[in-house]
Amino acid sequence: MDALRLQNVVKRFGDFTAVEDLSFSVAAGEVFGFLGGNGAGKTTSLRMVLDILRPDAGTIAVLGRAPGRGNSALLGFLPEERGLYRSMTAIDTIVYFGRLKGMAAADARAEGKVLLERFGLAAFAKTSVDKLSKGMAQKVQLATAVVNKPQLLLLDEPFSGLDPVNQGLLEDEIVRAAKGGAAVVFSTHVMQHAERLCDRLLLLARGRKLFEGTQDAARATLPVEIHLAAQRSPEGLPGVIDAQLRGSDGAWQEWTVRLQPGHDPGDLLEYCTAQGVTLRRFEQRRASLHEVFLHIVGGEAR
Incomplete structure (x- = not known):
């Protein structure tokens, strides 16, 4: 499901x-x-x-069910617009949201302490939200989203x-x-x-x-992009859309090659090997x- x-x-x-x-x-x-x-x-x-x-x-x-309040025990949500009760302590905030999701108070408090420890906020458990930095408050809000292990x-x-x-x-x-x-x-x-x-x-x-x-x-x-060094132009090779010359080093030429979307660079490398096209470099750009x-x-x- x-x-x-x-x-x-x-x-x-x-x-x-x-x-x-x-x-x-x-x-x-x-x-x-x-x-x-x-x-x-x-x-x-x-x-x-x-x-x-x-x-x-x-x-x-x-x-497996229609949206509704009955799903709250199984869901976690972190909204874009963050908002907490500023006068509540960090741990009481987490417990409150856990209770809204159907958790027993003791279970919510125990899990809240685990989360505050993991988030580096154990020393601030009894600090009110309005005394926390913005980053700390956002971590408390994250804890409210995951306290019920959704x-x-x-x-x-x-x-x-x-x-x-x-x-x-x-x-x-x-x-x-x-x-x-x-x-x-x-x-x-x-x-x-x-x-x-x-x-x-x-x-x-x-x-x-x-x-x-x-x-x-x-x-x-x-298109797949390949950077290669070869002794001749890769234009006309299977799957090649176009090739742009970037420079040269003696007999070697540096090319940026674009392959057709979905074309496997390994097929091009295998073709070059089979046809005797000498390569000094062959790198796929992701x-x-x-x-x-x-x-x-x-x-x-x-």
Whole structure:
């Protein structure tokens, strides 16, 4: 059973369609990147999963059930707009959210102490939120999202405002949750985090899905780039779209070669070996997820 499934979901606000015919699924133990620029429909989609908003069409299944308050014990959510009760202490805040999710107070307090220790906040357990730094408060908010060890963890732009150290801590928590069997869905427009974490990803623009699949499948939509040194032009070799001469060193010429999308560089290397095309260097350049995003989403987002 999928932990989360959306089928042909539509959400409109008056004449504006925020989400259009959106379908995807996320399995237990999977880290799923929900990627798109500002206004792409990411937050609206997550709010429908949480039953904060209702879809105008389509169906949503959360752990095999319809969205609703009855799922709260199994869910964790970190909203983009962070907000805590400023007069409550760090540990009482975590306990409060644990109780909202159906946990016994003693269990929530015990798990809260474990989380504060792991996040380097054990000494601040009884400090009120308004006395904590912004980074500390964000770690407390993260603790409220995972205190119940959710089966489905939803993170909306979770890295926003975090320094590099705390970004690393959050990445560790995402990996920890997935290894524990949770399905993790996080929305972001920062591709570096998705590149490090995602098993699969979805690219969204103007409420429409433009791509869903693995990172390798996403990169396969771009031409493959090879840097090589050869004694003759690689133009005309199988799969080569074009070749640009970068320089020369005696008899050796440095080329940047673009292969057709999805073409295996190993096939080109094997052909060169078989045909006696002498190579001194053969390096594949791996396209970044940022480049993939611009290729697939860029024009549509504009």
